[in-house]
Amino acid sequence: MLKKIYASAVFGVEASSITVEVNVDKGVGYHLVGLPDNAIKESNYRIAAALQNNGYRIPGKKIIINMSPADLRKEGSAYDLTLAIGILAASAQIQAEHLEDYLIMGELSLDGTLQPIKGALPIAVKAREEGFKGFILPKQNAKEAAIVSDFEVFGVERIDEVIDFFDKGQKLTQTIIDTRQEFYKNLDVPEFDFADVKGQESIKRCMEIAAAGGHNIILIGPPGSGKTMLAKRLPSILPPMTLYEALETTKIHSVVGRVKAHTGLMSQRPFRSPHHTISNVALVGGGSYPQPGEISLSHNGVLFLDELPEFKREVLEVMRQPLEDREVTISRAKFTVTYPSSFMLVASMNPSPGGYFNDPSAPVTSSPAEMQRYLSKISGPLLDRIDIHIEVTPVPFEKLSDETKAETSVEIRQRVTKARDLQTQRFQDLENVHYNAQMNTKQIREYCRLDDASKMLLKTAMERLNLSARAYDRILKVARTIADLENVPEVLGVHISEAIQYRSLDRDGWLG
Numbered sequence: 459m460l461k462k463i464y465a466s467a468v469f470g471v472e473a474s475s476i477t478v479e480v481n482v483d484k485g486v487g488y489h490l491v492g493l494p495d496n497a498i499k500e501s502n503y504r505i506a507a508a509l510q511n512n513g514y515r516i517p518g519k520k521i522i523i524n525m526s527p528a529d530l531r532k533e534g535s536a537y538d539l540t541l542a543i544g545i546l547a548a549s550a551q552i553q554a555e556h557l558e559d560y561l562i563m564g565e566l567s568l569d570g571t572l573q574p575i576k577g578a579l580p581i582a583v584k585a586r587e588e589g590f591k592g593f594i595l596p597k598q599n600a601k602e603a604a605i606v607s608d609f610e611v612f613g614v615e616r617i618d619e620v621i622d623f624f625d626k627g628q629k630l631t632q633t634i635i636d637t638r639q640e641f642y643k644n645l646d647v648p649e650f651d652f653a654d655v656k657g658q659e660s661i662k663r664c665m666e667i668a669a670a671g672g673h674n675i676i677l678i679g680p681p682g683s684g685k686t687m688l689a690k691r692l693p694s695i696l697p698p699m700t701l702y703e704a705l706e707t708t709k710i711h712s713v714v715g716r717v718k719a720h721t722g723l724m725s726q727r728p729f730r731s732p733h734h735t736i737s738n739v740a741l742v743g744g745g746s747y748p749q750p751g752e753i754s755l756s757h758n759g760v761l762f763l764d765e766l767p768e769f770k771r772e773v774l775e776v777m778r779q780p781l782e783d784r785e786v787t788i789s790r791a792k793f794t795v796t797y798p799s800s801f802m803l804v805a806s807m808n809p810s811p812g813g814y815f816n817d818p819s820a821p822v823t824s825s826p827a828e829m830q831r832y833l834s835k836i837s838g839p840l841l842d843r844i845d846i847h848i849e850v851t852p853v854p855f856e857k858l859s860d861e862t863k864a865e866t867s868v869e870i871r872q873r874v875t876k877a878r879d880l881q882t883q884r885f886q887d888l889e890n891v892h893y894n895a896q897m898n899t900k901q902i903r904e905y906c907r908l909d910d911a912s913k914m915l916l917k918t919a920m921e922r923l924n925l926s927a928r929a930y931d932r933i934l935k936v937a938r939t940i941a942d943l944e945n946v947p948e949v950l951g952v953h954i955s956e957a958i959q960y961r962s963l964d965r966d967g968w969l970g
Contacts, residue, residue: 461548464561465540466584467532468577470795471709471750473584475561477526478537480544485520490541492525495533495747504535505542507568512618517549533747536575539564539594543620552625559591562620570617574598579705579712582606592632594620600633601722602712605705607637635722638701649726650691653866657857658684664848664960666870669695670877671939672895673932674781674803674843676766679850685806688850689762692804693727694867696760697875703758706798710750710757728759734768738776743797748788753780754797766805767835774840777803781843784896800896803844809833842928845895845936846960877942894939899931906934912951919958933957 465476488502506516523541525532540562547554563581565573578599583606585593592610593603600613612630614620622628652662661677665688668675677685699707708724711717717724732741732752743751753761763769780786784800810829841847878893884905885891891901908916920930936957937949946953 459548459550461544461554461557463540463544463547463557464590465537465563466561466577466581467530468580468713469530469793470748471580471713471797473577473580474527474530475584475588476530476532476537478540478544479524479526480541480548481522481524482517482545482548483520483522486518487520488516489520489522490525491523492528493531494525494537495531497535498525498532498537501535501538501541501566504538504566504568505545508538508566508570508617509542509546511568512570512616512621514546514551514621516545517551519549521545521548531747534576535565535573536563536577538566539572539617539620542566542617543624546621547624552621554624556591557624560594561585561590561592562594564594564596564614566617571615572596572617574715576715577713578603579605579709579717582609582611583709585609594623594630599717601635602708602717604633604635605637605708605722637723650694651867652691652695652870653864655684655687655691655864656860657853658688658850661688661848661850662865662870664846665692666695666874667936667939667943667960668692668802668804668846669697669870670874670894670943671845671881671935672802672893673845673936673939674805674895675846675848676805676807676841676844677848677850678807678809680808680852683850683852685850686762686764689731689760689764689804689806690729691867692802693729693760695870695874696727696802697871697878699725699727699758707758710754710797714749714755716755728756729762730756730759731762731764734763734765736769736773738770738773741773742776742780742786742788742799744788748790748795750797751786753777753786753799753801756801757798759801761801761803763803763805766807767832771835771837775837778839778843784890805844806850807836838926839928842926842932845932848960873943876945877939880942880945894935894942897935897938902931902934902938906938906949908934908949908954909951912949912954915951915954916958923958923961925961929961933961936960 460481463478465478466473467476490499509515543562546552547557563575565575567573574596578595579602582593582603586606586609592612594612594614595603597613597615600611604611611633613633623630669692679685704723704725707728708717730752739745741751742753743749780799785796786799787794787796811832881893891897937953940953940956941949
């Protein structure tokens with residue numbers, strides 16, 4: 459007897475439906491075709507044990523299973539439940555009249571319990587698009603898939619629940635989530651707050667500008683000056699995610715199985731901080747079977763690279779294209795996948811191997827030559843893609859012991875959100891531009907017009923600092939953001955002056 463049952467394969471951050479055809483006929487043998495990987499080929503052992511431990515069996519006949527389309531590689535253990543139910547239906551051990559109405563996926567343990575799968579959200583999105591009535595999957599992934607509205611999602615713990623649903627008509631409990639309620643419930647609960655930071659008012663100002671315009675920023679300073687503390691608090695002042703951004707971010711994390719079981723929808727902007735020993739594949743994504751890397755996992759959030767010069771040079775260089783295009787494309791001989799990677803880059807570094815500025819009173823000193831050699835580990839083209847360079851100095855005792863309450867993240871976020879709203883209105887007719895950091899050269903010329911005095915000021919800075927054309931554009935973008943924070947329609951000389959100050963690594967003699 460031939461039976462068809464449906465599953466799905468995740469390709470990039472999108473899903474493709476898989477038709478599993480199970481044919482049970484006279485003879486002996488178990489044949490699985492359709493480009494399955496080793497995890498799927500081994501599934502017959504898990505299926506046999508799970509069925510036997512629940513009162514069923516794999517029939518001693520010739521079983522041919524085809525996973526269509528046969529030229530698309532399938533991978534992972536998420537097809538165990540699909541194959542098991544297909545075998546039972548094709549061998550007439552259970553009645554399954556409405557099998558074609560549901561997408562069925564899950565990894566089986568030997569006792570028949572189900573383990574979570576990856577990519578439940580994009581699979582559910584695709585299943586609804588293709589008109590399936592519902593999605594049966596492990597209970598751990600049910601909240602994640604139930605984000606998709608107008609679609610039935612059934613989370614199950616054991617295979618016998620699925621068998622009884624088809625064979626005996628026993629009802630499964632539908633998982634229902636109010637997506638908007640789930641989204642807004644945890645929207646304004648920042649884990650870290652700028653109120654905890656003593657002093658560093660100028661650095662907080664830089665972080666506010668960076669957040670308002672979506673600008674990349676690098677913090678340069680000695681150990682203990684607060685670089686990591688400031689970076690961790692940047693997500694708390696970014697504008698709250700929109701529902702679309704939350705769905706987009708959750709989809710990426712779903713593909714790699716990073717969505718927590720008790721939270722269906724991610725409502726907090728991601729903050730990723732990979733170690734400096736990371737490989738280029740782990741950072742940008744890829745592998746034999748491509749997976750999103752850290753830059754895609756930080757999509758719509760912050761990627762923090764601590765001790766930037768300690769990263770391998772080739773690892774940093776592969777970020778140059780994603781920083782410009784805000785997506786990363788991974789090409790293989792037979793396919794190409796694209797992952798979104800619109801993130802804010804926050805980097806920190808010591809100014810020298812010893813960690814301190816050229817200060818005779820410092821515990822470890824380095825010569826200007828040593829400091830310059832250390833900084834040269836970071837390429838000029840990468841630094842050009844970072845809009846704001848700022849020095850972080852140690853906080854004096856008077857500031858540390860000051861009991862005055864600092865400004866909270868909520869207060870700063872209000873100003874940032876107002877500035878972002880101005881940018882949203884400005885770019886409402888542009889498809890891929892939502893904030894100032896995303897402007898291209900043509901848009902910079904249109905929205906960052908300068909008067910004669912401002913042009914002369916910028917011309918002098920360009921000549922003295924020997925700035926590149928890309929750095930010129932960065933200054934204009936940052937100046938536009940400063941003007942937006944002040945709700946000023948035109949970019950003025952005072953905005954240009956402040957923006958020029960945030961190019962520390964372009965200034966001759968900044969090392970002392």
